[in-house]
């Protein structure tokens with residue numbers, strides 16, 4: 001890229017609902033590391049989103065720090081990339097409230113995650129117990145994105161709807177208050193998305209808040225735990241190693257290897273011709289140990305270095321707030337709020 005070219009702003013985040021998994025790493029963070037030179041990157045820990053589900057205060061604090069430390073351990077460079085904790089930048093909630101006043105109950109009711117929740121909780125009385133935060137969180141997500149005049153948001157297929165609603169709201173406000181109020185963001189779909197599935201139920205995504213610890217490999221799992229979990233991974237009947245959708249467990253292990261090695265799955269299928277599931281499992285476990293062990297050790301080192309961590313948090317919050325204030329100031333002016341003189 002030409003040095004004079006203005007880099008596009010790219011933003012994404014991890015929710016500190018638990019220790020990040022290899023799904024978060026292979027599906028997101030590993031790609032973010034490669035994007036740092038080409039984009040003006042912003043990666044943060046979204047603790048305000050985490051509280052849409054119940055969290056223990058001390059655990060939330062620890063996991064938020066873990067997310068930030070693991071970004072650095074995975075190779076996100078704080079000198080190139082803005083990293084911070086969402087709640088350290090109050091402008092996120094401030095803008096979210098403003099966006100709430102320009103959005104309708106109807107468009108929020110159509111968001112898949114809310115609809116799923118309603119489905120699960122029942123249509124009638126129980127619906128009244130669903131938190132308003134679960135209903136409104138897409139507006140906090142829209143605020144996260146619009147606050148930094150973001151151009152691109154890397155997302156999987158299941159998150160496209162969040163970018164759509166963000167675009168709608170940005171265009172709505174731009175039509176009222178001027179085209180330069182918000183940059184209208186675009187979804188950046190990965191060419192080959194590494195979607196890592198649960199090791200125990202390969203028809204669902206590996207999730208850090210999965211109740212079954214054997215379904216996930218977390219970035220703080222020991223080498224022995226990683227090996228044990230991969231060995232116990234659900235494979236399928238038969239013995240052919242193929243990425244056919246009828247064998248989701250085998251396909252998932254191939255997908256993990258493919259994401260680690262940056263190698264197409266078809267090449268792996270060829271290499272495994274005539275080999276047994278046992279071999280596939282032990283190779284996958286070994287590759288995971290090789291890639292996760294250094295990240296785990298580096299993360300622990302960073303977490304022990306409180307001077308470094310405090311400076312990282314402070315620096316990130318200051319830089320993020322400086323950028324966020326610019327957007328908020330413009331929004332206040334256009335909406336008609338009286339300027340605050342300090």
Ligand code: AQP
Nearest residue numbers: 014015017023024027028194195196205206207208209
């Ligand atoms: N299994 C996965 N495979 C590929 N990518 C994944 N991501 C998450 N799980 C997988 C990607 O990681 C980034 C951060 O995700 P998040 O923490 O903001 O939320 P999530 O997608 O809801 O992840 P979890 O682990 O499932 O969280 P919980 O259990 O709290 O809901 C995103 O880019 C996501 O696509």
